[in-house]
Amino acid sequence: MKVVHTIKDLQAELSALKVQGKKVGLVPTMGALHAGHASLVKRSVSENGVTVVSVFVNPTQFNDKNDLEKYPRTLEADCSLLEECGAALVFAPSVSEMYPEPDTRQFSYAPLDTVMEGAFRPGHFNGVCQIVSKLFDAVQPDRAYFGEKDFQQLAIIREMVRQLNYSLEIVGCPIVREEDGLALSSRNKRLSAEERENALNISRTLFKSRNFAATHTVSETQKMVEDAIEAAPGLRLEYFEIVDGNTLQKINDWENTSYAVGCITVFCGEVRLIDNIKYKE
Structure with missing residues (x-):
């Protein structure tokens, strides 16, 4: 090399x-x-x-x-x-x-x-x-x-x-994750041990929301994620959007697209972390 x-x-x-x-x-x-x-x-x-x-x-x-x-x-x-x-x-x-x-x-x-x-x-x-x-x-x-x-x-x-x-x-x-689910990021190196533990709530919430979405509306799924992140220690939600995976525009109904993705950005302490989950593809 x-x-x-x-x-x-x-x-x-x-x-x-x-x-x-x-x-x-x-x-x-x-x-x-x-x-x-x-x-x-x-x-x-x-x-x-x-x-x-x-x-x-x-x-x-x-x-x-x-x-x-x-x-x-x-x-x-x-x-x-x-x-x-x-x-x-x-x-x-x-x-x-x-x-x-x-x-x-x-x-x-x-x-x-x-x-x-x-x-x-x-x-x-x-x-x-x-x-x-x-x-x-x-x-x-x-x-x-x-x-x-x-x-x-x-x-x-x-x-x-x-x-x-x-x-x-x-x-x-595809996204590569740690065994506990945290999406790999160069920014993870800046997390303290406590912050890293708090950051796990991001992927855990997204995984739960995928199951939740199977029997709930888009708006209900959005609220479930927002509420869970805001209730988690040490996290501050910047945005969570459920969008069409091709146009990146918000969807209001699961039937609006065959490719639905939830995109999230969260501050864990001072470190800004992003992740996403596919609901339909």
Whole structure:
């Protein structure tokens, strides 16, 4: 496995491999890697001749400078994990490498990017699209892998690929959870032992709501989740929305869609955690 830090070096390595006819898989990450990331990398390795993993904490997608500063950076440990997973190349650029000048491009994919995370984190998805499009241009992969935990992000990236006519396949991969149900996240490292215990109420509530939804309305299911999270110690609900999995718009009746997903964001102490559950698919 090789670690490169510039687009020039990345493309030099890739061109030699592409000449051999190898398909290229890309796994974009912000580092602080865990088993969820490893599952993406292993899938890419199984489906492509070459897997590139980017490790870059992208400043343009943070609308909270404090959150950006606290985001864990663990490149040495990340590289050890990636080598075990079979990655061929790690691309770990500097901010100046990815943004030699300010990126003034504006990406708008309404209504996908105006609800949920888009409403609470203005500018976030524009930053995501900036960096992901830069990575697509630099790597020119055949496939790119993203986790379904970031459900809204995945939908927006699919739309960006469609509108910009990128000739690559976007592969969505299932949420990976701890044995006790907590969705894996790099942010989990910031939780104290007590906060981590409190955070379990997020996934527990979502799992209960899936059973509850079988015999209750959308609005009743929504209220059940909201009440449970608000009653749980140490948690503060930012939003919970039950949406059509394709359009990300709220549904009022289970019969309105064949693909219903509940998306949630909760503060556990100061740490912002996201999760989702599929009710119909």
